Amino acid sequence: MRSFRDFMESALYDPERGYYSLRDKSADFYTAPELHAAFGSVLADRLAVLLEKIRPEGPLSLVEAGCGDGTLACQVARRLREKYPGLAARISFILVERGRKDLTTAARRLNAFGVKVTAYTEIAKIPQFSGVLYSNELLDALPVHLLESRGGEIKEVFVDESGREILAPLSRPELAGPAAALTSLSDGERHAVSLEARAWIASAASKVKEGFIVSIDYGKRFAAGTPNPPRAFHRHAIETELTREPGAQDLTASVDFEAVIAAGADAKLELVSFNTLSKFMIDGGLLAWLEAAAGDDSAAYRERAKLKTLIHPEGMGEVFKVLIQRKEK
Numbered sequence: 165m166r167s168f169r170d171f172m173e174s175a176l177y178d179p180e181r182g183y184y185s186l187r188d189k190s191a192d193f194y195t196a197p198e199l200h201a202a203f204g205s206v207l208a209d210r211l212a213v214l215l216e217k218i219r220p221e222g223p224l225s226l227v228e229a230g231c232g233d234g235t236l237a238c239q240v241a242r243r244l245r246e247k248y249p250g251l252a253a254r255i256s257f258i259l260v261e262r263g264r265k266d267l268t269t270a271a272r273r274l275n276a277f278g279v280k281v282t283a284y285t286e287i288a289k290i291p292q293f294s295g296v297l298y299s300n301e302l303l304d305a306l307p308v309h310l311l312e313s314r315g316g317e318i319k320e321v322f323v324d325e326s327g328r329e330i331l332a333p334l335s336r337p338e339l340a341g342p343a344a345a346l347t348s349l350s351d352g353e354r355h356a357v358s359l360e361a362r363a364w365i366a367s368a369a370s371k372v373k374e375g376f377i378v379s380i381d382y383g384k385r386f387a388a389g390t391p392n393p394p395r396a397f398h399r400h401a402i403e404t405e406l407t408r409e410p411g412a413q414d415l416t417a418s419v420d421f422e423a424v425i426a427a428g429a430d431a432k433l434e435l436v437s438f439n440t441l442s443k444f445m446i447d448g449g450l451l452a453w454l455e456a457a458a459g460d461d462s463a464a465y466r467e468r469a470k471l472k473t474l475i476h477p478e479g480m481g482e483v484f485k486v487l488i489q490r491k492e493k
């Protein structure tokens with residue numbers, strides 16, 4: 165019997181049968197940079213503003229964590245090269261991606277932009293830097309412990325060999341604090357606790373000498389005690405059984421940004437802003453992209469539909485958030 169966290173880790177990342185080893189891109193979900201290059205372009209503009217705040221001279225790094233095959237990094241590099249050539253010349257890229265195949269692809273694609281690139285499989289291995297570390301949909305892809313209210317007690321969900329879920333006492337002492345906050349869950353309600361996201365932000369903060377961490381993901385600042393059940397996605401639909409066909413479906417949980425902000429504060433990260441993706445994109449000029457896609461033909465219509473998904477409440481606009489944290493020297 166394994167904790168749900170260990171089940172999720174192997175269902176997503178087993179080198180042969182894990183979801184990310186087998187993923188057919190766009191079959192179950194697409195990410196914002198896979199949807200439209202405007203995402204990376206708007207992000208690059210904001211990264212440029214943040215980089216300019218750091219210091220007038222000296223080397224600067226842009227770190228992308230969980231970079232996948234490098235689609236977003238290339239959008240960022242292209243925009244920086246076109247719009248901020250002076251700044252772009254000072255920047256080196258650091259890519260972090262646990263999937264070695266994707267990491268190699270990302271580094272190769274980014275090299276084509278003539279930027280200096282180094283690549284790592286873990287955040288813990290990267291050197292300290294001044295600059296900005298950003299990620300898109302990394303935190304939601306980290307395995308979570310799963311707690312459930314049952315008979316007036318908070319139990320942890322485990323999974324046996326046949327995929328059956330079993331409730332048992334907490335596997336880790338660090339879960340006691342989050343479990344104690346869940347007293348208002350109704351019987352049978354569940355809450356995903358990402359110890360991994362808390363540890364990740366602390367590790368990321370330890371690498372920043374001076375600069376910012378930008379985390380884009382779906383989730384919210386969960387009020388204490390509210391449910392946050394994980395979800396399984398298969399062919400763009402939500403599956404009800406989390407443990408069915410491990411490796412064939414994406415498993416994910418909304419990011420508890422309240423926990424990430426608190427863990428960041430413990431690691432000397434100051435909260436700069438927390439906004440919806442919709443606000444981030446509109447403030448960053450998405451409407452100009454929409455105007456540029458004017459036209460009555462079906463290609464223009466499709467283009468506008470993709471751009472609107474980035475801001476629409478039923479698309480990514482309200483569910484996705486952009487968290488910016490700062491570390492001062």
Ligand SMILES: C[S@@+](CC[C@H](N)C(=O)[O-])C[C@H]1O[C@@H](n2cnc3c(N)ncnc32)[C@H](O)[C@@H]1O
Pocket residue numbers: 184195196197198229230231232233235236260261262263266285286287299300301302305306
């Ligand atoms: C949902 S995908 C997002 C990919 C890309 N950022 C995008 O927006 O298209 C999550 C990525 O994070 C990677 N990942 C998961 N845990 C990681 C970790 N601890 N360190 C680095 N990468 C990780 C996965 O392998 C996967 O490529």
